Amino acid sequence: MALFDSHRPGLNLLLVLAVISIALMSLDRIGTRWVSQLDQGLGGATDGIVKAIHQPVVMARGVGQWFVEHSDLQAEVERLHEENMLLRGQMQQFVALQREVDELRAMLDGEASTIPGVLLARRVGHPPSLHGNLFTIGRGHGDDVRPGDPVIDAYGVVGQILRSTRSGATVIQLTSRDHILSVILGDTGRTTLLRGTGNRQLIAERVPERTAIEPGDLLSTSGIDTAFPRGYPVARVTDIEMDEAQGFIRLIAEPVADLERLDHVLVITEAPDAPPDPSSASDSVLEHPTITPPTDGHTADESTAADVPAATGATGATDDD
């Protein structure tokens, strides 16, 4: 320890680094692409650390299973459990869709609605956060997990992907204070925004007073925010606070997802409003060949997909053929 050498740092370097940091903060806030790439690149290393820390837990679980008498039976049970979870996750939307499709088919000539692809992911760690509303999963870019993808469990919506690196992704839970999603209020058909509070409660403010809703009613995703597909259960109303002077009420709800015991989650990897797969597109074309695309040379992009789903299905098919 060379105490008598003065290693006084240069002020220039400090200022340069300070300017770089402030620029980085602003660009991060704006959401520039190369900053998020930097975040993802370095995030791969730190996710590795998170995974390594979590390794003893995984190993302990592995050792525990070793001592179980019928360990292969155990594995079989776990496999079936995963399969069951996958199916239940897909079913959640299916029930709501079924009802809706029946209704719509009668009126229109049918609307091409596909069940999005889901991916089973295991929770691998917990990055530190103020309220513990983040967790990391073991699936990343390689499995087509993108920031903004919805995450559900067997019971309902869990949250969204916040950041995905090559081998893992960070999920923000819907109870986080930074998370808002659009929901339908029970059977009323009204939509509102449901906001996380940091603890277990979710709050929907400024709901018109005459809305026919009571404790126990289910709130499900509306699909308006284009982040979540329509029809997934989100929360159950636990309390209604009157605000008579304003003519509005405030709903307190609790998420239906089992956030306390998340071990496996499902990531919905297919964006709800993206053009459907070539395979499913050809199916929908077979079923509904009536609507032809208005302009054939026009490539299918997101805006047309939102406007004319059946038409984009047709263009998608011609693109692939």
Next chain:
Amino acid sequence: MTTSWFAIILTSIAALALTLLPLPATMQVHNPQWLLLTVIFWSLYRPAQAGLIYAWIAGLMLDVATNGLLGLNALLFTMTAFLFLSLRQRFGVAPLLSQALVIAGFTLGYLMVALWVEGVATDLVSMATYLSRAISNLAAWPVVFFLLSRFARISER
């Protein structure tokens, strides 16, 4: 030289791992800032190697690891290292208890600034345009200096 680099990097990764250790939420808020303390230690003990750039990279890694605002801890770590490198000859010989007290006092300031920046960060874009005046000043100063020194010389005649 290479061994000290090895030690610095290894301890930094260990400190980062300690920070990322999953703890119950009530314990999490009381978890020490291991990486910050590591950076302070190395800037006292190996000032030739662990300088401002090391501190900046360590802060950036912390930002990435905790999904925070990118650059916030990088900035504060750099300023911390600058402060402790400047105070090194006085701080290094102080007894351990008073060192700990100084670090505790300093951390209060650190957390205040972090809180303030996070509050500002919701409007950081307009803040950045506001702060761009600093760069304008940088560019304008040589011009102003040249013109005014000319003027001063003329007026002295």
